[in-house]
Amino acid sequence: MFVFTIRRILQTIPVLLGVTILVFLMMHLVPGDAAQIIAGEAASQQTIEQIRERLGLNDPLPMQYFNFLLNALQGDLGTSIQSGQEVTEEVFSRFWVTLELAFYSMILSVFIGLIAGIISAVRHYTLTDALTMIIALFGLSMPNFWLGLMLMQWFAIELKIFPVSGWGSPEQIVLPVIALGTAGAAIIARMTRSSMLEVISQDYIRTARAKGVKERYVIYKHALKNALIPVVTVIGLEFGTLLTGAVLTETVFSINGLGRYIVESIQARDFPAVQGSVLVVAVIFIIVNLLVDISYRFLNKRIDLN
Amino acid sequence: MPETTIHQPVEKPRNPHIENFKNIVKRLKKNKAAMVGGFLILLFVITAFVGPYLVPFSAGEQVLVNKLQGPSAEHWFGTDHLGRDIFSRIIHGMSITLYIGFFSVVIGAIVGVIFGIISGYFGGKIDTLIMRAMDILLAFPGILLALGVVTILGPSLNNVIIAVGVFSVPSFARIVRGSTLSVKELEYIDAVRALGASDFRIIVRHVLPNVFSPIIVQATLRIATAILTAAGLSFLGLGAQPPKPEWGAMLSDGRNYIFDAGHVALFPGLAIVIVVLAFNIFGDGLRDALDPKMKS
Numbered sequence: 115m116f117v118f119t120i121r122r123i124l125q126t127i128p129v130l131l132g133v134t135i136l137v138f139l140m141m142h143l144v145p146g147d148a149a150q151i152i153a154g155e156a157a158s159q160q161t162i163e164q165i166r167e168r169l170g171l172n173d174p175l176p177m178q179y180f181n182f183l184l185n186a187l188q189g190d191l192g193t194s195i196q197s198g199q200e201v202t203e204e205v206f207s208r209f210w211v212t213l214e215l216a217f218y219s220m221i222l223s224v225f226i227g228l229i230a231g232i233i234s235a236v237r238h239y240t241l242t243d244a245l246t247m248i249i250a251l252f253g254l255s256m257p258n259f260w261l262g263l264m265l266m267q268w269f270a271i272e273l274k275i276f277p278v279s280g281w282g283s284p285e286q287i288v289l290p291v292i293a294l295g296t297a298g299a300a301i302i303a304r305m306t307r308s309s310m311l312e313v314i315s316q317d318y319i320r321t322a323r324a325k326g327v328k329e330r331y332v333i334y335k336h337a338l339k340n341a342l343i344p345v346v347t348v349i350g351l352e353f354g355t356l357l358t359g360a361v362l363t364e365t366v367f368s369i370n371g372l373g374r375y376i377v378e379s380i381q382a383r384d385f386p387a388v389q390g391s392v393l394v395v396a397v398i399f400i401i402v403n404l405l406v407d408i409s410y411r412f413l414n415k416r417i418d419l420n
Numbered sequence: 421m422p423e424t425t426i427h428q429p430v431e432k433p434r435n436p437h438i439e440n441f442k443n444i445v446k447r448l449k450k451n452k453a454a455m456v457g458g459f460l461i462l463l464f465v466i467t468a469f470v471g472p473y474l475v476p477f478s479a480g481e482q483v484l485v486n487k488l489q490g491p492s493a494e495h496w497f498g499t500d501h502l503g504r505d506i507f508s509r510i511i512h513g514m515s516i517t518l519y520i521g522f523f524s525v526v527i528g529a530i531v532g533v534i535f536g537i538i539s540g541y542f543g544g545k546i547d548t549l550i551m552r553a554m555d556i557l558l559a560f561p562g563i564l565l566a567l568g569v570v571t572i573l574g575p576s577l578n579n580v581i582i583a584v585g586v587f588s589v590p591s592f593a594r595i596v597r598g599s600t601l602s603v604k605e606l607e608y609i610d611a612v613r614a615l616g617a618s619d620f621r622i623i624v625r626h627v628l629p630n631v632f633s634p635i636i637v638q639a640t641l642r643i644a645t646a647i648l649t650a651a652g653l654s655f656l657g658l659g660a661q662p663p664k665p666e667w668g669a670m671l672s673d674g675r676n677y678i679f680d681a682g683h684v685a686l687f688p689g690l691a692i693v694i695v696v697l698a699f700n701i702f703g704d705g706l707r708d709a710l711d712p713k714m715k716s
Contacts, residue, residue: 145573271682
């Protein structure tokens with residue numbers, strides 16, 4: 115297990131490096147002169163030259179990448195063109211809001227998803243099962259920004275139960291979390307259901323029933339434990355989707371998180387800001403998946419460690 | 421025994437691919453949900469082609485005095501902030517949505533299938549290289565990769581297609597690689613190789629038809645994701661630009677008028693849900709019909 119953990123961590127390193135290369139190249143793949151775009155249409159040749167010098171755009175490409183990587187490792191993601199602030203600072207000041215939003219949405223997704231999935235599996239091929247799965251299919255097919263707008267219109271504008279926008283107070287959290295967490299709940303429900311159904315059909319469950327173990331025990335003690343293993347992986351992947359799904363939810367509810375920061379930076383062509391925030395989200399996603407993978411092995415000892 | 425074929429030469433061997441296809445259609449017909457999904461998709465495609473000629477208004481026709489009206493007999497889904505008929509615009513937008521969904525997935529599938537087959541068939545260093553590259557792409561979760569691509573290329577409808585296409589590549593590559601690996605081990609591939617078939621011939625004639633089912637299932641489900649992602653990009657102002665009647669862009673307009681006229685955001689969103697739902701149902705059904713083992 116120890117060897118596996120170490121190997122898995124080592125495997126992550128090339129991916130991390132690849133991500134930094136891709137993010138670094140982003141600025142260089144932009145058609146035209148990045149310095150010109152940053153300086154604006156009306157900028158003088160001198161200003162452009164200064165920007166080029168400041169960003170090190172005159173250095174050879176590998177050298178530029180090396181500097182970018184070195185700075186990133188020290189926590190320096192450059193300076194935002196729009197605000198003139200350190201990108202690292204701006205990213206982290208907004209990151210917590212997004213993390214909170216993603217975290218609460220995750221709890222909602224897992225909670226609703228597991229309950230719905232278990233109910234559906236236990237009562238498979240009944241009306242309850244069919245209805246749950248139809249609702250899940252709808253949840254999966256809904257754009258989270260549209261759901262957000264509709265929730266806003268019904269519960270904030272017409273019924274005035276919740277505030278229209280913002281983040282912080284408990285009332286402000288409810289609608290964005292529902293908007294963002296619904297799709298995840300649907301995915302987890304479907305996954306839990308099929309995983310449970312597969313486990314329930316296995317021999318050891320039949321044995322447990324034959325022994326006279328109570329049905330409730332069979333389901334919750336014997337089946338659920340093994341059925342949840344694949345669900346864990348989905349939860350890991352779902353976390354990434356939530357982090358980026360926040361881009362849309364934050365725009366709908368005017369939440370000052372990282373997602374909105376990315377969008378605003380793209381619109382303003384603020385490349386250092388886009389680079390920095392994309393890099394941070396990708397790295398966090400990689401780490402979360404690494405942790406999920408390792409815990410998955412711990413949960414499922416039957417997997418071949420190679 | 422009634423009439424036999426004794427006097428005829430040996431019956432021509434049936435084409436296994438056609439037989440396979442017939443089987444799939446038979447199984448698909450039994451799956452009610454898939455039939456409903458398939459029928460809806462067909463309906464959408466027809467609507468995309470003939471709908472614009474049947475609706476009462478053009479996509480851009482503005483009657484400013486009628487702006488932000490609720491649904492009525494004349495304007496079924498009401499009007500938007502420029503007095504344009506929302507129902508007509510949604511019908512006009514159908515082709516854009518299907519166009520994005522279809523072409524982005526085709527791009528993603530072609531590139532992904534090529535990578536996946538090379539990776540699975542040849543193995544070794546090239547496999548490691550391609551799969552690591554796919555891991556890197558997968559490290560950008562959800563809409564992030566598409567956002568990055570749009571940042572580079574700039575906002576436009578066609579760039580969204582490329583962005584969403586790139587975003588679909590890894591999932592195709594992984595699935596196809598897995599299928600190729602298992603097909604490669606089959607005995608008859610060895611036999612074909614012993615007969616002197618080239619790698620290219622083996623891939624095109626024998627591997628590709630065998631990995632076809634998972635590709636089709638994945639493509640159908642991916643169209644749903646692609647439509648959602650593209651609508652999201654347009655909603656953010658990074659995709660189709662106004663005045664194109666793209667549903668995500670229409671939702672973005674709707675957001676500005678949510679206080680006075682909720683219907684402006686309601687209907688384009690419903691349209692997205694129904695189309696995405698149809699592809700999801702059809703994809704689920706296809707998966708059950710084509711490959712019962714793939715059920716997830």
